[in-house]
Amino acid sequence: MEEYLKDWLKHLTYEKNASPHTLRCYGRDVEEFIRFLRSEELSRREEGLLPLKVDHLLIRAFMDFLYRKGNQKVTVARKLSSLRSFFNFLCKQGVWEENPASLVATPKLPKKLPSFLTVEQTFRLLDAPFPDTVLGRRDKAILELIYATGMRVSELVSLDVQDVDLRTRTLRAKGKGRKERLLPFGSKAARALEDYLAVRATIAREGPLFLSSRGFRLDPRSVRRIVDKYITQASLQLHISPHSLRHSFATHLLNAGADLRSIQELLGHSSLSTTQKYTHLTTERLKEVYRKSHPRA
Secondary structure (H helix, E strand, O other): OHHHHHHHHHHHHHOOOOOHHHHHHHHHHHHHHHHHHHHHHHHHHHOOOOOOOOOHHHHHHHHHHHHHOOOOHHHHHHHHHHHHHHHHHHHHOOOOOOOHHHHOOOOOOOOOOOOOOOHHHHHHHHOOOOOOOHHHHHHHHHHHHHHHHOOOHHHHHHOEHHHEEOOOOEEEEEOHHHOEEEEEOOHHHHHHHHHHHHHHOOOOOOOEOOEOOOOOEOOHHHHHHHHHHHHHHOOOOOOOOHHHHHHHHHHHHHHOOOOHHHHHHHHOOOOHHHHOHHHHHHHHHHHHHHHHHOOOO
C-alpha cells in the first residue's frame, strides 16, 4: 500500500493543486494508518488468525484506536477524509475495488462560527505597525491587504510583484484548485503597498511580493507570527489567526449591506453555502443587541 503513497501525493500536488501543508497532513495521516495496519497484521500472525481484510470495519477500528490515543473528533474526521481520498485514488488506479473509508460516517463536529474582530479592533490592529522601518512597512501592507481583500494567507504569500496593479487597485489572487480571481482593494491598502514597494524595490523589482528579512518569500507561519506580534502590540486581548482578518472582511461587508453572492466571489468560495456561515455571525450579533436592549428580552 505504501508504494502508492508517493503517487497519490504527486496526484494531489499536480492534479488537485494541494498546498504543502495539506500534503504534509494527508501524508502523515495515511502513514499512521499503514503503521496501524502493520501492527494489526503482526498481532494476527502471532495469534494464528487469518490475514487482515482492509474494509470499513478496519477503518472503524483505526478510528477507535485514534480516539484511545486522545485524538479529538476534528482530527479523526480529517484523518478519515485523508483515507477516503487515498483509497479513492487507489480505486481510480484499479488497485482497489471499492473505497472502504467511504462506508464510514464522518464524526459529527460541533458547528464553530468564524472568529472575527470588530471594526474598532481591526483598525487598532492595522494601525499597530511602525511604518518607519522596512519590516514595519511590509507588515502594515500585509495586514491592510488581507483585510482589504479577504484573501487567504496562502494566496497572500503566493503573490508576486507583478500580480498587483496599483493604478487600478486590483490584484490577481491564485486560489484553491489553481483558480485565479481579480480582487479590488481600497486607498488605505494602496497607500500601504506603495510605501512598502518603495523600499522593496531596492532589493528587486520582481519576484515574491512579501519577503522575509533574509530576502526569501514569506510563508504562512511567518504571517501568523506577524499577526500575533501586532495583536500584542495593539493590546488586543484576543486569540485570533490571520484567517480572522478574512472573517472580519466578510462579516463587516455583510453588516454594511453587501449581498452574499458578491462576498462569495470576493472570498473565492465555490459554494454559496460556505459563505452563508457569515450570516450566522450577523444573526448572533443581532441577538446580542436584542438581549441587551429590548425591555422584554
